[in-house]
Amino acid sequence: MTQNIKISPSILSADFSNLGEEIKRLDKAGADLIHIDVMDGHFVPNITFGPVIIKQIRKYTKLPFDVHLMISPVEKYIKDFSDAGADIITVHPEATDDLKRTVDKIKSFGKKAGVSLNPKTSITALLNVIDKIDLILIMSVNPGFAGQIFISDVLPKVKELRKIINDKKLNIDLEIDGGINFETGALALKAGANILVSGTTLFSGGSLQENINKLRNCG
Ligand code: DX5
Ligand code: ZN
Secondary structure, three states: OOOOOEEEEEHHHOOHHHHHHHHHHHHHOOOOOEEEEEEEOOOOOOEOOOHHHHHHHHHHOOOOEEEEEEOOOOHHHHHHHHHHOOOEEEEOHHHOOOHHHHHHHHHHOOOEEEEEEOOOOOHHHHHHHOOOOOEEEEEOOOOOOOOOOOOHHHHHHHHHHHHHHHHOOOOOEEEEEOOOOHHHHHHHHHHOOOEEEEOHHHHOOOOHHHHHHHHHOOO
16 A cells, blocks of 8 residues: 555554654654544553543643543543543544444544544444544454554454445545564555554564654555
């Protein structure tokens, strides 16, 4: 694919004791977005952080904050994440009783809206909002933890969504998240993704800039 490929590093693998500097380092290294994984220990079996932390790190970069909410029920927290400085707010269909209303709420704060599909969640879960959203986040692991193995079964879903987006000429970014490395990244790009999230691979040593460049060009 010759799309404009973007890299959204997940700060889940960053040094949490020095998060401000880590954000600055990602900015300098050429990240396009900052992927921020919010987990509540209920929707997913892990807890990370909330809007207070996001507000604190907001001042370290002007890059868009790509906020992935793995919390349920999600809707009552949208305003808090919006106020904290999120630019894209992504929710899971299972985390709301009315996805359309939740998407409208995100848009009402002037933010980009994303919908994320777990490996087992089918495309039909988002079809009723596809004309309203700005981003689709395909989970290529079961959400909850960094460092998991890429589930290649999700690739047909990426392909199908790319076709729908292109056929309908929709202005939607197709992002993939979980187990992305230089090999699986290439598969995801080939299937039609245009944003790669990566934590473990980017932060696993060596130069952040080289790792980001290598991932951007892995296809
Ligand atoms: C998983 C998160 C991912 C994760 C990616 O629930 O949504 O963003 O941090 O980490 P890696 O790249 O290590 O799979
Ligand atoms: Zn994520």
